[in-house]
Amino acid sequence: MQESDSYESIESSDDDHDEVKPYKRDYCDIFLERMLSVVTVVLLILSNYLVYQFFLRRWFKEDRKFYLMIRGIELDNTGTCLFIFYQIFFFLAIISYFKASLSDPGLMKNLEPPVGLLEDSLINFCQKCEDKKWKPQRAHHCKICQKCVFRMDHHCRWINNCVGLKNQKYFILFLVHCEIYCILIIIYLIFSAVLLYQNTPKLFMLFIGITWKHIVAILFIILSALFIFLINEFLSDQYDCIKTNQTTVESFKKKFGRPHSFFNQLQIVFGQDQFYWLIPTKPKYSCNYLELLYKAEELVETLQSNSDFIEDHFNDQQSEYYQSFRKYRVS
Numbered sequence: 369m370q371e372s373d374s375y376e377s378i379e380s381s382d383d384d385h386d387e388v389k390p391y392k393r394d395y396c397d398i399f400l401e402r403m404l405s406v407v408t409v410v411l412l413i414l415s416n417y418l419v420y421q422f423f424l425r426r427w428f429k430e431d432r433k434f435y436l437m438i439r440g441i442e443l444d445n446t447g448t449c450l451f452i453f454y455q456i457f458f459f460l461a462i463i464s465y466f467k468a469s470l471s472d473p474g475l476m477k478n479l480e481p482p483v484g485l486l487e488d489s490l491i492n493f494c495q496k497c498e499d500k501k502w503k504p505q506r507a508h509h510c511k512i513c514q515k516c517v518f519r520m521d522h523h524c525r526w527i528n529n530c531v532g533l534k535n536q537k538y539f540i541l542f543l544v545h546c547e548i549y550c551i552l553i554i555i556y557l558i559f560s561a562v563l564l565y566q567n568t569p570k571l572f573m574l575f576i577g578i579t580w581k582h583i584v585a586i587l588f589i590i591l592s593a594l595f596i597f598l599i600n601e602f603l604s605d606q607y608d609c610i611k612t613n614q615t616t617v618e619s620f621k622k623k624f625g626r627p628h629s630f631f632n633q634l635q636i637v638f639g640q641d642q643f644y645w646l647i648p649t650k651p652k653y654s655c656n657y658l659e660l661l662y663k664a665e666e667l668v669e670t671l672q673s674n675s676d677f678i679e680d681h682f683n684d685q686q687s688e689y690y691q692s693f694r695k696y697r698v699s
């Protein structure tokens with residue numbers, strides 16, 4: 369049996385290192401990780417308040433109090449619609465963030481090694497986990513979490529958790545909802561500035577009337593634009609990985625999972641039911657711990673020779689090994 373690969377983070381790999389070197393986080397690392405989470409949530413809440421105060425309450429205020437779920441929201445019908453619209457994305461982003469951060473990314477449990485189902489050369493045991501348990505080909509050891517994670521994509525300091533098969537949907541949804549929310553902040557605040565300009569008789573009065581609140585609003589527009597740029601980078605990486613059935617960790621090894629259509633790939637990450645794709649609900653997984661990794665040339669060879677991939681037998685009910693394969697399904 370070979371020693372398995374391990375990764376400290378998405379940037380580094382120690383494929384060639386035989387020595388077991390546990391990664392130790394110092395207090396500074398832990399403090400920074402905690403702060404990143406706190407800052408993200410505080411910024412989301414602060415921007416929500418800012419949009420309400422600067423845009424909605426200022427330009428869509430009505431004497432008649434609209435008692436939504438929160439008492440004291442004084443908005444006309446347009447303001448109420450705009451309020452509900454951006455709150456939807458705010459809550460979806462917050463829920464996705466906490467789910468990505470707190471849920472199990474796909475930590476490997478003690479599973480029997482699939483002796484007899486896979487060739488011995490394909491069965492590895494993790495030398496870095498304390499109990500040296502079976503490590504599927506598509507599981508990777510995270511040096512920060514000190515555990516093996518199935519289909520580990522990367523360890524994300526932003527959510528202070530690994531991103532693996534089981535929380536990848538929440539991670540991507542956090543990015544998507546956060547991006548839409550940031551776009552809305554920019555549109556609302558810029559629209560507010562345009563209305564302010566139209567309602568100011570002389571331009572110089574606009575500059576005289578500038579307060580610290582306006583400066584904060586401008587800072588939030590810049591911050592939201594920066595967030596959008598950052599999120600687009602992450603989303604583009606996630607798109608590439610989903611398209612090629614590869615995690616970020618596997619992309620460093622230049623290895624791929626068995627190819628599927630893009631739609632099937634989306635189903636693997638977001639679940640079978642498309643209705644729930646944009647909602648942070650737990651997806652129904654269609655993966656198997658016995659999935660293998662292939663080099664690009666091996667994929668081409670198998671596809672050109674019209675041979676079956678081993679994975680194709682996992683779901684074949686006629687196969688004599690079907691019941692044995694079933695117990696390796698991700699649930």
Ligand SMILES: [Zn+2]
Nearest residue numbers: 494497509516
């Ligand atoms: Zn491990």
Ligand SMILES: [Zn+2]
Nearest residue numbers: 510513523530
């Ligand atoms: Zn991790």
